[in-house]
Amino acid sequence: MINKIRTLVVDDEALARRGLIVRLQDFPQVELLDECQSARQALEKIIELKPDLVFLDIQMPGMNGFELLREVQARGAPLPLVIFVTAYDNYAIKAFDVRAIDYLLKPVDHERIARSLKRIENSLAQREQNTQQQRILNLLADATGEDCEAILKRLASGEDIGMARYPEHIAIKESGEITRVAINSIEWVDAAGDYMCIHACNETHILRRTMKELEEELNPKRFQRIHRSAIVNLEHVEKLCSRQNGEYHLVLKNGKELKVSRSYKDRIKKLILTS
Incomplete structure (x- = not known):
């Protein structure tokens, strides 16, 4: 069971932000952290709040959605999961090139948001599982003196991983x-x-x-x-x-x-x- 999806809404149009926020209130798994009216504002919020998910408009003055994501990476901050929300369908291929989870066309309806959030939940669950597996690998590496790659190879070949206990x-x-x-x-x-x-x-x-x-x-x-x-x-x-x-x-x-x-x-x- 994952925690609530910590979410940021980014759109330069106030009505579009408000409409999406109202629809998100129907989903108890969503925790709205903030809303941003520009990519510049969103950049600082992403770095500060480290949201799980950003609903992101593409065409915005000053800096578009794609440029925002590149700037987040340039700052060395972790990239959140992204659902693009736009009135234009000609950005879809580029959106998935930057590994967006989904691409929604305005106006967005309840059913479409529900499907997108399900994808987000699956992605976050997989991320948490990967994190737990890495923690276990690190513990095994500390206990056995082997590196993580060697342990993975032994597990893949069906070998037992002995927890070496060294004398004090x-x-x-x-x-x-x-x-x-x-x-x-x-x-x-x-x-x-x-x-x-x-x-x-x-x-x-x-x-x-x-x-x-x-x-x-x-x-x-x-x-x-x-x-x-x-x-x-x-x-x-x-x-x-x-x-x-x-x-x-x-x-x-x-x-x-x-x-x-x-x-x-x-x-x-x-x-x-x-x-």
Whole structure:
């Protein structure tokens, strides 16, 4: 069930506006936000009120209906759904070229408005469904570490989407003791032969496990490989620096510098810019 259709009426003729508004009062799903007597006035109202729907006249002095929609886009504002209402039928093809939902000829009767509003309700319902699906995809992406496109491909192929749960702590056995290290506190990890050094809170812990095994336990949204033998926690990264020789280094918040290999450089740059 969608909310009321927040609506704006735009027409330079006062009688035409009033006639349409009177007819719209017969439809309880319509919430009239305002009426505008010019495209310039409508431009400001569309940006301010962000209506779901605009009943829009085409021929108006100063700026016509098509020019109004182009100006809304140029301002970076979201385009509302549009039903053109005009006395001329020669604009119909152009109206649908700008993805108008409907094209009504004056004078408009009750039945024709009803059919148009049904289309609007269907369009808004589809938009809401798409929005909900995107929210779910984003949640899945956060939980699994995969991007939305990869998740969609897996769903299309019938695969199950596993909700990966990454541990909050890692148990490290050292000198007969087991230390629980908080995952969030890990700043970086580097390999040394057949074991790894876990650097966290100014301490270094020795973990006898392969880099690949550890990488599978770490959330890829947070931990990224920067070298064949190094993983970094992006939340502990202060900046990415380039050197004159073309090398890149990550500088952590504790001042530690870590070299980024060429094969991981572009991915790390992108993650740093978007995180």
